[in-house]
Structure formats: C-alpha cells, structure tokens
Amino acid sequence: MIFGKLDLSSGGMPPQVSRGRAWQTAYDWIRQFQPGSSHGVYELCGKEMYVNVHGYDTQVRSACRYESHRVYVDLQYCLSGGEIVEWHPLGDLSPRDEYDGTKDVIHHHAPARPQAVLWMKPGDFAIFYAEDGHMPKVTDGINPHVEKLVVKIDRCLLD
Numbered sequence: 001m002i003f004g005k006l007d008l009s010s011g012g013m014p015p016q017v018s019r020g021r022a023w024q025t026a027y028d029w030i031r032q033f034q035p036g037s038s039h040g041v042y043e044l045c046g047k048e049m050y051v052n053v054h055g056y057d058t059q060v061r062s063a064c065r066y067e068s069h070r071v072y073v074d075l076q077y078c079l080s081g082g083e084i085v086e087w088h089p090l091g092d093l094s095p096r097d098e099y100d101g102t103k104d105v106i107h108h109h110a111p112a113r114p115q116a117v118l119w120m121k122p123g124d125f126a127i128f129y130a131e132d133g134h135m136p137k138v139t140d141g142i143n144p145h146v147e148k149l150v151v152k153i154d155r156c157l158l159d
Contacts, residue, residue, distance in 0.1 A: 001087050001116070001126065001127065001128055001129070001132045001134070002017060002125075002126065002127040003116075003118050003124070003125070003126045003127075004124070004125060005123050005124055005125075006027070006030065006077060006123055006124070006125045007123075008030070008031050008123075017127070020158060021157075022045075022049060022153050022157040022158055023153075023158075025044055025045065025049065026044070026049070026051075026075055026151040026153060029042075029044055029051060029151070030077055030149065030151070033053075033149065035079060035080070037053065038053070039053050039054050039055065040052075040053060041053075044151075045157065047154075048153075048154040048156065048157055049151070049152065049153050049154060049157060050151075050152050051149050051150065051151050051152070052149065052150045052152065053079075053148075053149045054147075054148065054149075054150075055081070055145060055146060055147040055148065056137060056145070056146065057144055057145050058081075058082075058083045058084075058137055058138060058139035058140065058143065058144060058145065058146055059137050059138065059139060060138075060139060061086075061110070061135075061138050061139075063137075064110075064135050064136070064137045064138050065096065065107045065108075065110075065135060066086070066088065066093055066096075066107060066108040066109070066110050066133045066134065066135040067105050067106065067107050067108070067133070067134060067135070068090050068093075068105070068106055068108065068128075068130065068131075068132065068133050068134070069104045069105060069106075069128070069130060070099065070101075070104060070106075070130055071104045071154055071155060072104050072152040072153060072154055072155070073127060073128065073129055073130070073152075073153045073155060073158065074126075074127065074128040074134075074150055074151070074152060075125060075126075075127050075150065075151040075153065076120070076125060076126045076127075076128070076136070076148055076149075076150050077124070077125045077148060077149050077150075077151070078120040078121060078122050078123065078124045078125070078146060078147075078148050079122060079147040079148055079149060080122050080146070080147040081122075081143040081144075081145045081146040081147055082119070082120055082121045082122070082140045082142060082143035082146055083120050083136060083137060083138060083139070083140055083143065083146040083148075084117055084118065084119060084120070084138035084139065084140050085117075085118040085120055085126060085134055085135065085136045085138065086110075086114035086116070086117055086118070086134065086135040086138060087114060087115055087116040087117075087118060087126075087128075087132060087133065087134050087135075088111050088114050088115045088116075088133045088134075088135075089115060089131065089132075089133065090108075090130070090131045090132060090133045091131070092111065092115075092133075093108035093109065093111065093133045094108060094109050095107070095108055095109075096108055096109050108133055110135060114135070119140060120140075120146070120148070130155065
C-alpha cells in the first residue's frame with residue numbers, strides 16, 4: 001500500500017511510485033480530469049487499465065467490507081468529501097466469500113483493529129496491491145459523501 005498527496009500542478013509522479021508507462025498514463029489522466037465530469041467508466045488501455053469515477057455515501061464501519069483484488073491494482077484518488085479507508089495485510093485476513101473472477105474481488109472479515117487507517121481527503125491517493133486488504137466507505141465523522149476515482153491497472157502492465 002502506498003498513501004500520499006497528489007500534487008496536480010507538478011508534471012511528475014509522486015516519489016513513492018515506481019516509474020513506468022502505466023503509472024504515467026494513470027497520473028496524466030488524473031491531472032487532466034475535470035471536476036464535475038460524469039460518473040462512469042473510462043477506458044485508458046482497454047480492459048487492462050480503466051478508471052471508475054463514482055461517489056457514494058459513507059457508512060459506519062460495521063456496514064463496510066474488506067476486499068482485495070488478484071488481477072488489478074487500485075489507485076484510488078479522492079476528488080471531494082472524504083472517507084476512511086482501512087488497510088490490513090491480506091495474509092492476516094480470513095475470507096468471507098469465494099473469489100469472484102468476473103469482478104476481481106474477494107471480501108474478507110474485518111480484523112478487530114486495522115493495521116492502518118487512511119483519512120482520505122481531496123487530493124489524497126492510495127494504491128492497493130494484491131497483498132493489500134482494504135476497506136473503503138467508512139465514515140470519517142465529517143463527510144457524509146465521497147467522490148473519487150479508482151484507476152484499475154492490470155498487474156501485467158506493471159511487470
């Protein structure tokens with residue numbers, strides 16, 4: 001997991017992220033994104049890299065679910081509002097259900113305490129790899145709603 005603030009005014013990628021064409025494509029797309037654009041899915045490289053622009057009401061922790069992905073890496077970027085995203089090592093989580101290959105997701109039981117708590121605010125980004133269990137949608141007690149975009153990058157593009 002990588003967490004930080006994305007400075008849209010600079011042309012470079014955050015120093016925490018390895019260089020590569022897929023990452024550059026993702027950051028370039030985020031930089032050109034116009035707030036207020038329509039929600040939906042935008043293909044950047046077919047099904048191997050796409051962006052899901054969406055929003056939702058945040059919820060109490062008990063109503064949220066941990067998830068992980070096997071094919072795609074998530075780059076989540078907060079546009080407005082805010083939320084808490086919990087993080088926990090996948091190896092310490094137990095599955096709630098079977099892996100859904102169509103949606104590339106498996107849900108997990110929440111641990112008593114997360115390893116890390118990310119307070120996502122506008123301009124913050126988080127990257128979740130296959131080994132990262134994460135639980136979005138948790139209310140931060142301030143923002144009842146969050147608008148975000150999630151860049152889904154097939155791991156084959158990162159090799």
